[in-house]
Each structure stands twice: as C-alpha cells, then as structure tokens.
Amino acid sequence: MATENKKKGETKIGAVIILVISAVVFLPVGGAAVFQSLFNRSQLPEFGSYAGQKIEYEQGSKFANAVSNITSYYQQNGTFDQYRQYGAESFLYRQIFYESFVQTVQTLAFSKAVARSGYAVPQGAIDRALLPRFTDETGKYSPKMYNQTDEATLTQLRADAREMLTYSRYTNDVFGTSYKRDDTGMIGTFNGESLYGLKPNAREEAFIADMASRRHAFNLAAFSTDSLPEKEVARFAEDNAGMFIRYNLSAISADSEGEAKSLLKRIKNETLAFEDAVNESAQYYTNSDGKVTQSYSYQIEDKLENLGDLAKITGLAEGEYSGVIKTNTGWTFFRCDGPAVAADISDESLLGDVEAYIKSNERGYIEDYYSTLAQDFADEAAASDFRRACTSYNVTLTEVPAFALNYGASSLYEGSSPVAELSGLAQNADAMEKVFALKAGAISAPIILGSNVIVLECTEISFVPSGEDGDSLAERISGIDSDSARNTLLSSDKVVNNVAAATNAVLN
Numbered sequence: 001m002a003t004e005n006k007k008k009g010e011t012k013i014g015a016v017i018i019l020v021i022s023a024v025v026f027l028p029v030g031g032a033a034v035f036q037s038l039f040n041r042s043q044l045p046e047f048g049s050y051a052g053q054k055i056e057y058e059q060g061s062k063f064a065n066a067v068s069n070i071t072s073y074y075q076q077n078g079t080f081d082q083y084r085q086y087g088a089e090s091f092l093y094r095q096i097f098y099e100s101f102v103q104t105v106q107t108l109a110f111s112k113a114v115a116r117s118g119y120a121v122p123q124g125a126i127d128r129a130l131l132p133r134f135t136d137e138t139g140k141y142s143p144k145m146y147n148q149t150d151e152a153t154l155t156q157l158r159a160d161a162r163e164m165l166t167y168s169r170y171t172n173d174v175f176g177t178s179y180k181r182d183d184t185g186m187i188g189t190f191n192g193e194s195l196y197g198l199k200p201n202a203r204e205e206a207f208i209a210d211m212a213s214r215r216h217a218f219n220l221a222a223f224s225t226d227s228l229p230e231k232e233v234a235r236f237a238e239d240n241a242g243m244f245i246r247y248n249l250s251a252i253s254a255d256s257e258g259e260a261k262s263l264l265k266r267i268k269n270e271t272l273a274f275e276d277a278v279n280e281s282a283q284y285y286t287n288s289d290g291k292v293t294q295s296y297s298y299q300i301e302d303k304l305e306n307l308g309d310l311a312k313i314t315g316l317a318e319g320e321y322s323g324v325i326k327t328n329t330g331w332t333f334f335r336c337d338g339p340a341v342a343a344d345i346s347d348e349s350l351l352g353d354v355e356a357y358i359k360s361n362e363r364g365y366i367e368d369y370y371s372t373l374a375q376d377f378a379d380e381a382a383a384s385d386f387r388r389a390c391t392s393y394n395v396t397l398t399e400v401p402a403f404a405l406n407y408g409a410s411s412l413y414e415g416s417s418p419v420a421e422l423s424g425l426a427q428n429a430d431a432m433e434k435v436f437a438l439k440a441g442a443i444s445a446p447i448i449l450g451s452n453v454i455v456l457e458c459t460e461i462s463f464v465p466s467g468e469d470g471d472s473l474a475e476r477i478s479g480i481d482s483d484s485a486r487n488t489l490l491s492s493d494k495v496v497n498n499v500a501a502a503t504n505a506v507l508n
Contacts, residue, residue, distance in 0.1 A: 045502035066100035110170035212404035212413035219457040248338035260331040370453040374446035
C-alpha cells in the first residue's frame, strides 16, 4: 500500500500544490496540530534554503503554513485515514514535508519575480478572494460570519490571500489560465478567452489532440533472454574451455610490494609458516585459510593488473610459489596446491558457473542466440502463419491491443505500451521506430527490448479521433508546464534541499 501511494504521490505533487495554494484561505486552521509532538523540540532541523533564505519550521513561516495547509487538505480528502489504515503515516509525513518544501521554494521564487515587476496585490482583489469564506448556505455574503471572526484570523486570512494572489499573478502570466469564476472568486477568462499568458492556437490544439489518433495493434512473440538452453551453455564452455580451467591455488596479499616480498621471503626461509602469514595478510582474494576462492582461469586473469602475469601463476608446479605480482587490489603471491582441473562440459556444476558467467559478461551471446532463433521464427511466420509459428516454436502468442506512438510516455496523451513485453518501448527510440514502421500484415525482424527478443506482426492500423475538447487538453498542458517549472526550479543552484535528512531527524 505504501509503495502504491508513493507512486501516486510522486505524480500529483504539482497538482496538490496548485490546489492547496489556490484554496489556502479556505482550508481550516489546525493542520499543523498533527505535527505538534514531532516539532516539540528545542532545536529543529533546517529543511533547506532558497537564494540563501533558510526554510525552517517556525510558527508563521511560509514553510510552517504550507505544512499546515497541505495537512488540512489531506485531512479533508481522507488521505490521512487511508494511510493510517495501512500503517503508512510516516510516508505521508515525508510527502507532506517534501510538498511543503517545494511550495515554499516556488512561493519565494515567484514572489521575488513579482516584486521585481513592481506589481502589488490590490486590496479589492484580496477582499474578493475572501468573500467565499464568509458566504452562507444560500451563497450570499454574510456580515455576521465576518464580524464573528477574530482580528488575528482575519489578518492571517488576508496575508494568505495576498500570498495566493501573488503566486497566481506569476503562474497566470507565465503559464496562462483557462479557469472561469470558481469558489476562489477569481476570474481567469473573458468571453471564453484566457486573460493571461500565451493564447492557444486552434490548429495546434487539434494537432496535439490527434497525435494519439493513429493506433497500431499487434501479435507478439517474445523470446526471454533470462536463460540459455543447456546445450548452448555447453557449446560456449567447449568453445572457451581455456577460460574454465580451475586452478588449485592459495595466495597471500599485502597493501605494499615491500610487505608482500617480506612475507614471501620469510615463508621461503621457513621463519614464517604459510598459515601464520595468512593471518598477517590482507585476504583480498582468499578465504580465511588462504585458498583462492575464484580460481577459474578467467577469474585469475581478472585479478591481475598485467595480463602477461597469468602464465607466472598457471605455470607453477605443485608446491611452488610465484613471485610478488601487482593485482587489482594490493600485491599478491600465489602457491600451487595441486594440479589444475580441465573444463568438463558433462559437469552440471561447471555448466552452472558458465551460464552465470555468460549472463554477467556475455549478454550479447544470449541475445545473438535468441535473435537467430527469432529470425527463424519470423521467416516461418511470414511463410505460413504467425499463430502456427508460435505453436511450432513453443512460444506464447500475445495479442497487443491498439495503442499510439508515444515516445517518452508523455502525459499529453495515452500511448503507453499495453503489455509487459513492451514495457521499455517508450524509452527506446530505435525499437519504437521499427515497431511503428510496420504496415498492416507485416512481420518485424527480431527486436531486442529489455530482457526479451521480440517479433511483432502488425494486425491493424486504426484511426480513433480523440474527441477531446480544448479545455481538458489545456489543463494537461498546464500541468506539464507546472511540473517542468517545478523541476527546473528545484535543480537551480539557488536551492539547497535538506528535506530527506531533516525529515529523518524529525521522525526518528
């Protein structure tokens, strides 16, 4: 539950900030009470700064007000109850602190920009913004409600309204607005047209709205590269048998060449037992008994700084010591404890080690194998039938519902890959180009995508008008603009972000 909510929280931070800062004067006072016990300390951590201005939790500060307002918002919409139900309150606290930090940074940055422009919020605008706070059940202004509100609350409400309107002045001018009169009492349109910011072009709106209208459906066959048939592992082992010769070695390492040479000399002079030298040495490549633990030929070679030193080790006679050799970590000398063991492809243990090596170091070998197999499959599917080819090759046929090309998984429109085998498609330009270049009835060449080699048959190309109105599109574009502005601002060198460390200090 916590993970699910985390994902949702990460995608709606901008929306929450916009909602809360727009409705700040209408949220009930008291959200900060949730954190009274957490912040009841003599010294509170600094959550960060913007342009040298500290962001701390102090009564009346922008950050404290943001914490209170966002908490109230989550209390009203039931989020707190939901998180409590699953014991995930601490995660919600972290999200609140982060959202509050972001809101504070934006408020500081936008307010400074508005101040430089010389704009001041008119008192009349503040009064209009406060009107909904004092309307009765009929929607009319209630002087009684206003007169019953104490002066301290009114002062705070006016300050909140001024801050909200300053914030809105910046966002409206930079990003534009398409809202009409709402419960904040603000007006953002005139005769259906946006009052502020860049005005949309009808042709541009139509172009964006129709970007997802062309959709492709497919049959898909996927060959997983997570494993390799045993016969192919054995073939690799046979072709590279020298790499998998296992040597019987012990070794001693030291941090300096002089120290390693001194240990070797004392052992050869029989003034120091090998076992005692092991206890005095750094055991970089051995177990506590001094035995080399990774002793295949390729593993020994990987330890050496100079590959030409390999013969000095593999050519040792039983009981013989090598000289001191520079290894990737420290200086090492080796002792041959017995004859080497040649690779035996009938040994299942060896084949397991070979497969592990291939997976870690030779992904291309696996991909080449399955690409060849997938090409054979594609040839058969083209000559006969895609479904019959799936049966012939014992591979699952996946029917992919129609979806649109959406590189980068833009939130402007739908188009995310509808099946798991295509989950990385939106981030792979080369694969996406190959997939959407297919004409109806055409079969693709093998495509390497994530941990699969896939073959696709385009079964249909359809055109589905979006049917979307300009307002909903404008709202999404505005959200993308806000997210981009937030991310750009947070990456500024003016911002110092200590939220994670400060939150840990508060919660622990």
